[in-house]
Amino acid sequence: MTQVKHSQLLNALNGMQPSWPGLHPTASWAAKERLYYWTNVTDDSALFLAREQQFGRERLGGCRLGWQPNPVSKMLWSRILLSSAGGRTLKSGASIATSNGSLFLRFKSSKTLPAQETEDGTLIYTQGAMPDVARDILSKRHADNGAFFVCDLRDMAKKVELWREFLPRVAPFYAIKACRDPVVLNGLNTLGVNFDCSNKGELSAVLNMGVSPSRIVYANTVKSPPDIEFAHHHGVRLMTFDSAEELAKVKDKGARLLLRIQADETGSQHSFNTKFGCTFSEAKSILQQAQNMGCSVVGVSFHVGCAYQSTEIFSHTIARAKAIFDVAANMGYNMTVLDIGGGFPGGLRRQHYFRKVCESIRLATDLHFPESSGVHVIAEPGQFFVTSCYALIVQVIGKRLREVVVDGISQPHQELFINESKDNCVSRNLYDYLDVSIWPLQEPLERPNDVLTTVWGGTCNPIDCIQARKPLFEAHVGEWLLMDNIGAYSLSRASGFNGLPFAPVHYIAADEDACAVRRILDASPLRSGYCQPESVLKEALLAQWRTETTTRDSRVAAAAAGALQC
Structure with a gap:
């Protein structure tokens, strides 16, 4: 960690808003291990802990920090266990020994985080981590005790940066089936990410944002004729296929x-080969028929599936693709596109594995498709971009204690019932693969996962079992829990089964993006985060809404223009 001078820290503290009382040059300061902390021993004492990231306003155990002063070595305030505190999380009134003597800590009383609120109650924050924002939302709600999502758009932006850092040659086409939240789609579009669509509905969602058809891959090997006609009419040309029969529809x-x-x-837990893709011998025959029909085959695509154990499946399949390229070249084709599909891990705790996957891909593409080959490499990541930027906040609505026998030994077993479901917003068959973890939102936050637990929807x-007989902390009826890594195939598969509501989404955005997020939400007649109700709205209602929205936008623009002239 970068060393920071005492004077730099004090100067930073002096730059805080006047509404934040006191950390001044008389404040005590000490450093233990890799963490920095200091406290004011006068009124409104507070403890601040720093890591090497961005310095901004956050919350720490009830503390509210001031606005960003001069940056200090990219430091981020957060709640951290200090070894000097005997493994305890420091709380108000705690006393710890340091090289500067004993420090007495008293936290500032908790304050709510500022947020914009839309007409339908969606909140947009520009600061705070997911758990802090979730607690703030809970403090503001009264009658409604339903589950809700928190979406951190800053996390999504970091994923785009991560992709470009580790796969600089591979152009991402976001598979919008993973999450069709309009805020996410617009955010990725702004960041220059392209789109993978599989039918007319998805094509419409992307084209309506003004995305050029050249930035879309129609990635569905079996397409309906009306959808093909729609794609053709709107200029979408790049599309996948895996059979000679499909050629007749697109020729x-x-x-x-x-x-x-x-x-x-090899080692993949979710196979795609049963339904999609042709074999090597079939490929030669299909290419010959495409040539006879005058169809333009410009490249090869594949998808390795998900929940795979070895990163080598990418390198092995890229080698297979090269063999197809060679066969096609001998037939007179000039292929220029390699689509390596999806299946990229995007969870909070799987970034190290993503880096290994990227290394395997870089080595294989450099070997078989070097930049000098003129082949453009693209991919169809879906869950990679959205998995970790969503958390689902749920409440324990019931609990049952039983004794169960495991390996011949009787032990306590808690069954928790929550106000969400695998039949609604919780990812179904991908729950384990996405590495979802459950965390407490209420004190005590540091609880051992030592109770055998089944969580029911x-x-x-x-x-409707969310997880069966796994270690978890003791939880109680009425308390709120946070489920992380839940952005992929959750909102997009919500069904409202059994009368469950569609959990609303609240957002955390960068300061410069908050107004754009609000505009997107205000322009939509649907609940934040969702798209599927469009398919059951009567066309007349949709047409009426579009007309009203256009009229309103025109009036707002005219009023703004008049104000500028004045």
């Missing part, structure tokens, strides 16, 4: 085709 549509091949799925479905 006169000006399509630039990617032949999807079966991937090496709050529906009448007898198999």
